[in-house]
Amino acid sequence: MKLITARAAALSALLLGPALSPAQTGGAAAPTRPGRAWPLTRPEATSYLETSRYDDVVAFMKAMAAASPRIHLTTYGYTFEGRTMPLAVIGAPDASAASVLKTGKTRVFLQGNIHAGEVEGKEALLWLLRSIAKGERTAWFKDVVLLITPIYNADGNERVNVANRGAQHGPLGGTGTRPNAQGLNLNRDAMKLETAEGRSLARLLNDYDPHIDVDLHTTNGSDHGYYLTYDPGGSPNTSAGITALLRNDLFPAVTRAVKTKHNWDFFYYGGASSRGGERAWYGDLDLYKPRYTHTYFGLRNRLGILSETYSYATFEDRIKAAYRFVEEIVNFAAANGAAIRKATAAADAEPIIGTEQAVRGKLSRFQDPVPVVLAETREERNPYVPDRPMRRRVNGSERVETMPHYGLIEPTEMSLAPRAWVIQTPAPTTAAAPAAPPRAPGPPFGPPRDPGARMIASVIDRLEAHGVRYFRTAAEMTLKVERFRIESSKQEEREFEGHKLRTLTGAWQPFDETVRAGSLVIPMDQPLARLAFMLLDARSDDGLMAWNVLDPVLGQNPGPEFYPVLRTMESIAR
Numbered sequence: 001m002k003l004i005t006a007r008a009a010a011l012s013a014l015l016l017g018p019a020l021s022p023a024q025t026g027g028a029a030a031p032t033r034p035g036r037a038w039p040l041t042r043p044e045a046t047s048y049l050e051t052s053r054y055d056d057v058v059a060f061m062k063a064m065a066a067a068s069p070r071i072h073l074t075t076y077g078y079t080f081e082g083r084t085m086p087l088a089v090i091g092a093p094d095a096s097a098a099s100v101l102k103t104g105k106t107r108v109f110l111q112g113n114i115h116a117g118e119v120e121g122k123e124a125l126l127w128l129l130r131s132i133a134k135g136e137r138t139a140w141f142k143d144v145v146l147l148i149t150p151i152y153n154a155d156g157n158e159r160v161n162v163a164n165r166g167a168q169h170g171p172l173g174g175t176g177t178r179p180n181a182q183g184l185n186l187n188r189d190a191m192k193l194e195t196a197e198g199r200s201l202a203r204l205l206n207d208y209d210p211h212i213d214v215d216l217h218t219t220n221g222s223d224h225g226y227y228l229t230y231d232p233g234g235s236p237n238t239s240a241g242i243t244a245l246l247r248n249d250l251f252p253a254v255t256r257a258v259k260t261k262h263n264w265d266f267f268y269y270g271g272a273s274s275r276g277g278e279r280a281w282y283g284d285l286d287l288y289k290p291r292y293t294h295t296y297f298g299l300r301n302r303l304g305i306l307s308e309t310y311s312y313a314t315f316e317d318r319i320k321a322a323y324r325f326v327e328e329i330v331n332f333a334a335a336n337g338a339a340i341r342k343a344t345a346a347a348d349a350e351p352i353i354g355t356e357q358a359v360r361g362k363l364s365r366f367q368d369p370v371p372v373v374l375a376e377t378r379e380e381r382n383p384y385v386p387d388r389p390m391r392r393r394v395n396g397s398e399r400v401e402t403m404p405h406y407g408l409i410e411p412t413e414m415s416l417a418p419r420a421w422v423i424q425t426p427a428p429t430t431a432a433a434p435a436a437p438p439r440a441p442g443p444p445f446g447p448p449r450d451p452g453a454r455m456i457a458s459v460i461d462r463l464e465a466h467g468v469r470y471f472r473t474a475a476e477m478t479l480k481v482e483r484f485r486i487e488s489s490k491q492e493e494r495e496f497e498g499h500k501l502r503t504l505t506g507a508w509q510p511f512d513e514t515v516r517a518g519s520l521v522i523p524m525d526q527p528l529a530r531l532a533f534m535l536l537d538a539r540s541d542d543g544l545m546a547w548n549v550l551d552p553v554l555g556q557n558p559g560p561e562f563y564p565v566l567r568t569m570e571s572i573a574r
Contacts (some may be wrong), residue, residue, distance in 0.1 A: 039060060042056050043171065051160075052126065057086070057122065067134075068133040079180065085154065086149065090145065090146040091146055100145050105145045106340050106341060107208060110146065111214060111216065112322075113150060113152050113176075115156070115178045121218075126150055128323065132146075137330075143333075159176050162174040163385050167312070168221075168312070184498065191534070191535065191547065192499075199465055205297075214294075218309045218318060223273060225374045230306060230325070232246040232251070233305075234407075236357075236358040238295075238299060239530070245339070249339075255267070257328045268407050269306060272401070281372050282407075283405075300528060303340065307322065353529075353569075358413070359414065359415050360412045361410055363406050377392060419568060422513075422515060422572070423456055424519050425516050425517070452553055459544060468535070471521050471523075479570050480512060480568065482568070483566060485506045487505045487506040
């Protein structure tokens with residue numbers, strides 16, 4: 001790590017204010033053992049002018065593991081460019097999933113840098129590892145296992161540019177990029193799973209099954225005075241018990257603790273604006289969609305949490321905010337582990353068969369107005385990008401304004417959750433057609449010729465990646481099913497994440513259907529039923545249909561009369 005020059009130090013003092021010690025930042029206290037020099041993170045070593053690169057992160061994690069027998073390192077997958085994705089496991093005998101699960105403890109997953117320009121979570125998690133290595137967090141691990149991945153978007157992290165992140169206040173040495181090396185946004189990939197990173201994350205969730213999942217971000221710019229805002233995932237389909245635990249218990253406890261200890265204000269994600277002609281605090285409607293990682297966590301019956309540090313606070317303060325947030329989440333988990341495990345187990349066991357689930361929604365307001373903390377910002381010259389000035393939060397300018405809070409998602413369209421979804425295996429080809437060579441057991445490694453077979457192969461691929469259970473019918477059977485008769489099938493004109501999202505309109509209609517042997521069945525008496533519903537329903541705006549996974553059939557011209565996935569309330573034996 002390079003030493004800062006006198007000029008850089010002066011510039012840092014001018015723009016960022018006087019540097020605080022690691023103890024002052026909340027990153028780590030002074031060394032507990034005399035004579036021990038604890039490593040600094042790259043921001044600390046450069047007076048917060050630079051952020052850590054991939055090699056810095058890996059080296060720092062290895063140093064902390066070498067310093068503490070409590071910290072175990074492993075990897076859980078690969079980025080698109082082939083970088084290993086590091087994972088620190090603390091609170092179990094070793095880093096294996098089997099060892100972690102055997103502890104029976106509350107498992108907390110902390111993820112940083114999904115957007116590699118939003119680097120504060122990455123740096124905060126390195127601080128946390130140092131604090132653990134120094135023996136400052138021993139009490140946590142009586143009932144908690146931590147799973148820490150500081151650098152999720154490692155490829156984007158290495159694409160450092162001083163012009164990235166616009167008006168954000170530092171680091172002046174630049175940050176990485178929002179998308180990964182494919183140009184895809186990893187925080188839009190949770191459902192479609194077409195990135196190596198997304199597949200790696202899904203595997204981690206299936207293997208380690210954390211009870212709490214925290215995704216650390218930084219805002220792109222909004223009007224408020226909070227050092228950090230948070231969101232519980234807005235899907236109306238998330239288990240009510242999970243949502244209540246977050247809104248009624250965890251978030252209030254974390255907010256109170258940070259206010260009491262540091263006099264900093266945290267609040268729900270959003271911003272103050274006058275859109276729609278009403279001055280109010282507005283959340284983000286899109287966050288109800290499980291393409292967003294924290295909402296996806298919620299549909300897996302886990303406590304999914306998004307945090308956003310305030311981009312106009314200094315780089316140092318943003319790291320402190322992320323650090324204090326995860327610190328208090330883990331404090332809560334250590335004190336309330338039994339309640340957390342009970343809530344997630346109840347959500348896993350909660351049946352949704354025969355219930356109406358939301359497929360679309362709108363933003364609605366809470367009953368009561370809320371006091372909102374606002375603060376002034378001022379424009380400052382960026383010495384390296386003179387045509388793109390930074391904005392800086394003016395500390396001490398806070399004021400409170402009471403206003404309505406639009407932060408709930410109200411369902412606008414509902415659909416019935418069946419007992420099972422069924423996808424017909426393609427009808428046999430004619431006798432004149434050449435016989436296909438036999439395939440080895442397991443997924444196909446080349447696309448089948450038949451459109452229906454290609455679609456089923458893609459569906460199976462996603463189900464297996466998500467961990468959703470399915471089976472094939474052993475024999476032909478007649479079932480009472482519902483088919484979705486398609487009235488319209490439309491695609492967006494503009495691409496989004498490489499896709500032209502599809503929307504279907506129509507209605508479900510009853511049929512007696514002869515289901516061929518080998519057809520695909522996805523039962524809904526499983527823990528991931530909520531996720532399976534959003535993946536497979538005909539009108540889901542974030543399912544396999546929307547993301548074109550079913551287009552081998554739906555994309556034909558002319559298109560089919562019926563949606564290629566059936567739903568049934570009948571029990572189907574394996």
